[in-house]
Amino acid sequence: MLSKRAISAPASPIRRLVPYADDAKKRGIHVYHLNIGQPDIKTPKQWYEYIEKYKKDVVSYTHSQGIRELREKFSEYYNLWNITVQPDEIMVTNGGSEAIMFALGVVCDPDDEVIVVEPFYANYAGFASYLNIRLVPVTAKPEEGYRMPDIKEFEKVISPKTKAILFSNPSNPTGVVYSKEELKTIAEVAKKYNLVIISDEVYREFTFDGTQAISMFSFENIKDRLIIVDSLSKRYSACGARIGTFLTKNKEFYRAALKFAQARLCPAEITQYGALGLLEADEEYMKEVIKEYNIRRDIAFEEMSKIPDIVVHKPQGAFYLAAKLPVDDSEEFIKWMLSNFEVDGKTTMVAPLSGFYVTPGLGKSEIRIAYVLSAEKLKDAINIMAKAIEEYNKRSK
Amino acid sequence: MLSKRAISAPASPIRRLVPYADDAKKRGIHVYHLNIGQPDIKTPKQWYEYIEKYKKDVVSYTHSQGIRELREKFSEYYNLWNITVQPDEIMVTNGGSEAIMFALGVVCDPDDEVIVVEPFYANYAGFASYLNIRLVPVTAKPEEGYRMPDIKEFEKVISPKTKAILFSNPSNPTGVVYSKEELKTIAEVAKKYNLVIISDEVYREFTFDGTQAISMFSFENIKDRLIIVDSLSKRYSACGARIGTFLTKNKEFYRAALKFAQARLCPAEITQYGALGLLEADEEYMKEVIKEYNIRRDIAFEEMSKIPDIVVHKPQGAFYLAAKLPVDDSEEFIKWMLSNFEVDGKTTMVAPLSGFYVTPGLGKSEIRIAYVLSAEKLKDAINIMAKAIEEYNKRSK
Numbered sequence: 136m137l138s139k140r141a142i143s144a145p146a147s148p149i150r151r152l153v154p155y156a157d158d159a160k161k162r163g164i165h166v167y168h169l170n171i172g173q174p175d176i177k178t179p180k181q182w183y184e185y186i187e188k189y190k191k192d193v194v195s196y197t198h199s200q201g202i203r204e205l206r207e208k209f210s211e212y213y214n215l216w217n218i219t220v221q222p223d224e225i226m227v228t229n230g231g232s233e234a235i236m237f238a239l240g241v242v243c244d245p246d247d248e249v250i251v252v253e254p255f256y257a258n259y260a261g262f263a264s265y266l267n268i269r270l271v272p273v274t275a276k277p278e279e280g281y282r283m284p285d286i287k288e289f290e291k292v293i294s295p296k297t298k299a300i301l302f303s304n305p306s307n308p309t310g311v312v313y314s315k316e317e318l319k320t321i322a323e324v325a326k327k328y329n330l331v332i333i334s335d336e337v338y339r340e341f342t343f344d345g346t347q348a349i350s351m352f353s354f355e356n357i358k359d360r361l362i363i364v365d366s367l368s369k370r371y372s373a374c375g376a377r378i379g380t381f382l383t384k385n386k387e388f389y390r391a392a393l394k395f396a397q398a399r400l401c402p403a404e405i406t407q408y409g410a411l412g413l414l415e416a417d418e419e420y421m422k423e424v425i426k427e428y429n430i431r432r433d434i435a436f437e438e439m440s441k442i443p444d445i446v447v448h449k450p451q452g453a454f455y456l457a458a459k460l461p462v463d464d465s466e467e468f469i470k471w472m473l474s475n476f477e478v479d480g481k482t483t484m485v486a487p488l489s490g491f492y493v494t495p496g497l498g499k500s501e502i503r504i505a506y507v508l509s510a511e512k513l514k515d516a517i518n519i520m521a522k523a524i525e526e527y528n529k530r531s532k
Numbered sequence: 533m534l535s536k537r538a539i540s541a542p543a544s545p546i547r548r549l550v551p552y553a554d555d556a557k558k559r560g561i562h563v564y565h566l567n568i569g570q571p572d573i574k575t576p577k578q579w580y581e582y583i584e585k586y587k588k589d590v591v592s593y594t595h596s597q598g599i600r601e602l603r604e605k606f607s608e609y610y611n612l613w614n615i616t617v618q619p620d621e622i623m624v625t626n627g628g629s630e631a632i633m634f635a636l637g638v639v640c641d642p643d644d645e646v647i648v649v650e651p652f653y654a655n656y657a658g659f660a661s662y663l664n665i666r667l668v669p670v671t672a673k674p675e676e677g678y679r680m681p682d683i684k685e686f687e688k689v690i691s692p693k694t695k696a697i698l699f700s701n702p703s704n705p706t707g708v709v710y711s712k713e714e715l716k717t718i719a720e721v722a723k724k725y726n727l728v729i730i731s732d733e734v735y736r737e738f739t740f741d742g743t744q745a746i747s748m749f750s751f752e753n754i755k756d757r758l759i760i761v762d763s764l765s766k767r768y769s770a771c772g773a774r775i776g777t778f779l780t781k782n783k784e785f786y787r788a789a790l791k792f793a794q795a796r797l798c799p800a801e802i803t804q805y806g807a808l809g810l811l812e813a814d815e816e817y818m819k820e821v822i823k824e825y826n827i828r829r830d831i832a833f834e835e836m837s838k839i840p841d842i843v844v845h846k847p848q849g850a851f852y853l854a855a856k857l858p859v860d861d862s863e864e865f866i867k868w869m870l871s872n873f874e875v876d877g878k879t880t881m882v883a884p885l886s887g888f889y890v891t892p893g894l895g896k897s898e899i900r901i902a903y904v905l906s907a908e909k910l911k912d913a914i915n916i917m918a919k920a921i922e923e924y925n926k927r928s929k
Contacts, residue, residue: 136695136728136757138641141788150596150794171593178591186583186802194575194770194806196568199547229626229774232796244535245642245664261795267642267664298533331533360533373591375801377626391538397547398658399629403803404772405583409591 144264148257148490152466155473156484165481166473167508167516172307172454174507176372176427178413179420185412186405197404199396201227205407208414209380216339218352218363220382226392227410229402231337231366231379235301236262237392238333238362238381243268248296249333250289254281254457254491254498256307256335271297272493277459277501280448281309283317289324300325303335305348308491308503309457310432310450312346322354331388332357337366337379338453340421343429346451358384369454371413372424378402378410428454431506431513438517439504442524456504457488460524465489465502472523483516483523541661545654545887549863552870553881562878563870564905564913569704569851571904573769573824575810576817582809583802594801596793598624602804605811606777613736615749615760617779623789624799624807628734628763628776632698633659634789635730635759635778640665645693646730647686651678651854651888651895653704653732668694669890674856674898677845678706680714686721697722700732702745705888705900706854707829707847709743719751728785729754734763734776735850737818740826743848755781766851768810769821775799775807825851828903828910835914836901839921853901854885857921862886862899869920880913880920 149171156166200206206222213220228234235258243249245267251259253272263270273288275281289300300321305312325332334351342348351361366379383389432449435456439447446459462468466487476482488501506513546568553563597603603619610617625631632655640646642664648656650669660667670685672678686697697718702709722729731748739745748758763776780786829846832853836844843856859865863884873879885898903910 136639136726136782137784137788138637138639138644138695140641141638141791144788144791144795146791147596147794173593175590177589182591183587190580192574193572194579194772196570196771199544229800230797236796240535240662241538242533242535244537247535258795258797261791265637265663265792265795298535329533374593375591375798377798377800385533387534391534391541394538394541394543394658395662397544398541398655398662399633400627400655401772401774403626403774403800405802405806406800409802 140264140267145260145490147261149486152469152473152484155470159473159482163480164477167481167483167512167519169504169506169508169516170484170486172369172505172507173374174369174372174454175509176424178373179371179416181412181415182373182376182409186409189408194404197401197407199401200393201402202407205411208411212414213382216350218350218382220384224382224384224389226381226389226396227402227407228379228381230368230377231335231364232258234364234379234381235259235333235335236266237395238364239263239266239268240395241362241388241391242299242331246296247298248294250292250297250300251493252283252302253493254308254488254501256303257490259301260493270493274494274497275309277446277457281306281311281457283313283320286320286324289320293328297328297330299331299333301333301335303337305338305341305452307338307453308455308486308488310453310455312342312348312452315349318349318351318354321351322357325357325360330360332361333364334361335364337364337369340370341425341428341454342452343432344451348452360385362388367410367413371416373413376406376409376413378406428506430510432456434510434513435504435506435517438514442521454506456506457501458504459501462500462524462527465500468524468527469502471527472520476523476526478519478522481515481519483520485520537661537664542657542887544658546883549866549870549881552867556870556879560877561874564878564880564909564916566901566903566905566913567881567883569766569902569904570771571766571769571851572906573821575770576768576813578809578812579770579773579806583806586805591801594798594804596798597790598799599804602808605808609811610779613747615747615779617781621779621781621786623778623786623793624804625776625778626799627765627774628732628761629655629659631761631776631778632656632730632732633663634792635761636660636663636665637792638759638785638788639728640695643693644695645691646695647689647697648890649680649699650890651705651885651898653700654887656698657890667890671891671894672706674843674854678703678708678854680710680717683717683721686717690725694725694727696728696730698730698732700734702735702738702849704735704850705852705883705885707850707852709739709745709849712746715746715748715751718748719754722754722757728757728759730759730761732761734761734766737767738822738825738851739849740829741848745849757782759785764807764810768813770810773803773806773810775803825903827907829853831907831910832901832903832914835911839918851903853903854898855901856898859897859921859924862897865921865924866899868924869917873920873923875916875919878912878916880917882917
């Protein structure tokens with residue numbers, strides 16, 4: 136009685152190893168979670184302040200596109216980043232997740248194709264499967280620092296079924312921040328082949344070493360074919376708020392997404408009030424957060440670089456680092472690390488990268504680290520993994 | 533660049549007349565909103581108490597199926613209603629809306645068919661369109677009090693593409709509470725033709741005159757093919773909480789829905805804490821609420837019955853009443869009522885019923901009233917509508 140889409144839907148590669156971690160915990164082992172982008176940084180205090188401020192007798196539906204006041208505040212925020220969208224060009228969604236689903240639904244019918252830059256945020260595959268859309272990959276290679284593939288690689292995979300290009304910048308899972316030239320590739324391909332660009336820019340503010348994340352919004356000639364996806368989850372360490380946005384200047388896209396939004400009624404009222412508060416967080420908060428991630432990025436990269444035979448590049452953004460480990464199968468290695476390895480009662484969990492690819496076999500030795508723990512813990516966690524690799528490879532030879 | 537599914541997605545019949553109401557308000561007219569199921573009843577105070585109680589430094593992701601504690605509490609609640617589901621058979625969703633979408637996705641591929649009893653909750657059509665599923669209607673007729681169609685009507689429309697039957701009990705929009713015999717029809721058809729039953733039981737507690745809403749869970753032989761959809765929105769006057777549930781004893785269904793749930797990460801954390809509070813609301817709260825709706829139901833029915841040439845039956849549940857008005861086109865009538873009619877600076881908005889049907893042309897003279905306002909306002913609102921009908925028919929002849 137199960138649908139084919141239910142059968143073929145991928146289990147989340149980030150969450151599917153959770154039972155192994157749970158088992159380890161049951162045995163009394165402390166597990167460092169570098170597998171999921173759940174930061175330990177405090178959510179701004181304005182979250183609860185605004186929830187308190189907007190207390191209501193009746194917890195009511197809101198407008199399907201989100202409350203006006205929140206869309207106005209978002210508009211001000213985006214204007215600061217030169218993304219000049221008006222409140223009526225902003226839709227509040229249940230996290231960035233729903234914004235991506237709306238974007239895919241607006242543009243694609245079943246069996247249509249969307250080009251993704253692999254490795255990509257793994258849940259794109261889940262959304263595509265739910266909506267019966269085919270993800271067609273162009274591959275960013277670990278040996279080349281996961282940079283944007285050449286325009287020719289895009290042209291190779293375009294078919295009459297291709298409707299859109301979907302990618303994130305800064306990139307989850309690689310931490311790469313694309314240059315203006317690299318993004319121009321996307322803009323040019325989209326323009327030339329009449330494709331829609333779905334640009335996932337949730338890590339916009341997390342960049343290091345003076346790098347700036349350039350929004351696709353800065354390319355004038357593709358504004359009518361652009362949907363930007365955003366989220367408050369990472370920016371304000373508020374993953375559980377589930378507040379994202381769907382931004383577009385294309386009125387047809389907006390109207391279509393609104394129909395999908397109306398069917399599900401609205402995002403939770405109280406989280407929209409909380410989001411109003413988050414957008415009031417002072418600049419100092421963001422500065423401190425970026426500073427902290429910068430420190431962690433440095434430590435994560437430094438410690439990872441010490442691992443013999445690893446392929447790793449210094450990421451410039453987001454809070455992820457992807458690397459190719461000297462192991463045959465990273466998923467097997469992670470299971471083993473959780474099940475059979477410990478140092479002083481501690482072990483480490485990271486995400487296997489194969490689920491972030493569509494091409495079978497790719498990413499098999501790669502992993503993603505989310506550097507969402509404090510510097511000290513992060514260092515300890517990576518050192519434990521380094522020892523685990525050594526042990527694992529001895530064992531299997 | 534728009535997908536066919538985006539083009540064909542229906543605009544919500546409940547929300548699409550909102551601009552006419554907004555215009556009326558701009559002209560200084562007071563609009564009675566009987567068009568949407570947004571009650572005026574207070575949400576239990578435990579909502580904010582629990583949100584306060586569970587304050588956290590970091591607003592985090594939860595398990596994709598919802599926090600354990602909430603699923604345990606839901607399990608206790610369902611057990612009281614003889615729906616013996618365990619916490620691992622309960623998934624917390626973004627309102628009943630998402631539970632329906634998961635259910636449809638678990639069972640249907642594009643172009644598959646789902647039988648619906650029309651008139652049905654209009655947003656079913658939106659979800660089906662988003663997932664490229666065809667809704668195939670069997671019709672409940674106003675002249676027959678919108679009772680469940682005969683088993684032969686179901687058998688007439690079953691095809692090899694039919695995968696499920698989706699309906700609500702008590703019914704939104706008709707307020708009908710189905711008898712054991714009527715529900716047996718559904719169970720028998722499902723069993724005989726290997727269909728899944730998606731039973732939307734969100735109005736379970738809203739029944740009058742000693743009527744009981746029987747859960748599909750009480751039919752032993754279809755438990756393996758049953759998905760129950762539930763929501764806290766109406767029960768606790770907490771529509772903006774966006775907390776629903778997806779219940780099933782079928783482990784394959786659950787696992788498949790969990791994959792969809794993992795892709796979108798989790799429902800908002802804070803609303804899950806609030807929901808814990810709602811489930812602590814005392815019995816007195818529910819008793820008072822039902823008593824209040826009972827009074828309103830009586831008034832709504834009494835006032836509606838006075839309208840000449842109306843077809844209306846006394847509803848036994850939910851907080852809706854559907855009726856066939858003596859007008860040619862109820863949508864045109866409602867627009868006219870909002871744009872050209874007032875009594876002492878007031879007018880009334882109701883929902884046109886055509887959007888609650890799939891069969892073209894049906895429901896054209898019908899409307900739905902949500903009796904979610906206080907008795908006095910309700911009476912005034914219906915009287916205004918009665919006068920509007922008289923005026924409208926004079927005008928058009």
